[in-house]
Amino acid sequence: MKMKFIYNVLVISSMALITSCSAGGDNPGSEYAPNMYHSFAYEPMTQEAEKPNTINPNGMNMREPVKGTIARGQLDYSKYALPNTIEGYEASAVFTNPLPASTYNIAEGKRLYNINCTPCHGTEGKADGTIVVDGKYPPPPSYDSDRIRTTPEGKMFFSVRYGKNLMGAYGTVLSPNQIWQVLHYVNTLKGSAAPVATVVSTAK
Numbered sequence: 001m002k003m004k005f006i007y008n009v010l011v012i013s014s015m016a017l018i019t020s021c022s023a024g025g026d027n028p029g030s031e032y033a034p035n036m037y038h039s040f041a042y043e044p045m046t047q048e049a050e051k052p053n054t055i056n057p058n059g060m061n062m063r064e065p066v067k068g069t070i071a072r073g074q075l076d077y078s079k080y081a082l083p084n085t086i087e088g089y090e091a092s093a094v095f096t097n098p099l100p101a102s103t104y105n106i107a108e109g110k111r112l113y114n115i116n117c118t119p120c121h122g123t124e125g126k127a128d129g130t131i132v133v134d135g136k137y138p139p140p141p142s143y144d145s146d147r148i149r150t151t152p153e154g155k156m157f158f159s160v161r162y163g164k165n166l167m168g169a170y171g172t173v174l175s176p177n178q179i180w181q182v183l184h185y186v187n188t189l190k191g192s193a194a195p196v197a198t199v200v201s202t203a204k
């Protein structure tokens with residue numbers, strides 16, 4: 001008898017719980033621990049329409065860095081802000097790699113090169129990446145070709161950042177620091193054995 005009573009209480013109370021929780025129409029239902037969903041604290045990197053920040057400009061929860069701020073360990077981006085034009089490409093010839101050719105920078109460059117560049121340029125930079133070998137893509141210039149050996153590193157930086165003809169832009173993927181690291185690694189590939197493919201892309 002007692003068991004039945006307890007059972008009934010449980011059934012009724014769980015039904016009551018289910019109906020009171022159920023959302024419908026304008027009723028969002030009951031929320032368990034609502035603070036988990038609706039943070040009292042301001043969320044960083046956001047701008048909340050229903051709770052605009054009253055201290056910062058435009059209701060933002062974080063302020064923008066002061067103009068000209070350079071993150072620690074990063075380069076001054078503005079220095080490399082040349083327009084993506086033929087003139088910009090020519091003007092970039094004056095840039096030289098600001099990072100030391102340290103073991104760390106070369107190793108980091110190699111890591112980034114292997115991720116981003118090998119499909120076309122190949123692991124040794126001989127224009128024999130998988131999509132080139134498969135005949136899906138015209139070979140880029142080999143790094144040990146005269147053409148690349150005589151291209152100023154500033155221009156290479158520009159090309160990697162903005163892309164060149166068939167090669168896509170890496171400015172959104174790699175920071176200027178990282179591009180210079182990759183170019184340190186590319187440098188190590190310039191002097192190896194004779195070029196496998198020196199064919200320059202025929203794309204306009």
Ligand code: HEC
Pocket residue numbers: 113116117118119120121137138139140141148151155156159160164165166167168170182183186201203
């Ligand atoms: C989808 C294939 C592809 C990928 C991926 C690729 N490249 Fe290229 N790359 C090319 C082609 C094609 C050219 C020749 C562009 C031209 O001059 O027509 C080229 C040219 C270059 C040049 C010579 C630029 C100049 O100014 O003459 C450099 C340096 C270079 N690539 C470096 C890189 C680096 C570093 C990466 C990785 C971050 C990379 N490439 C990724 C296809 C690629």
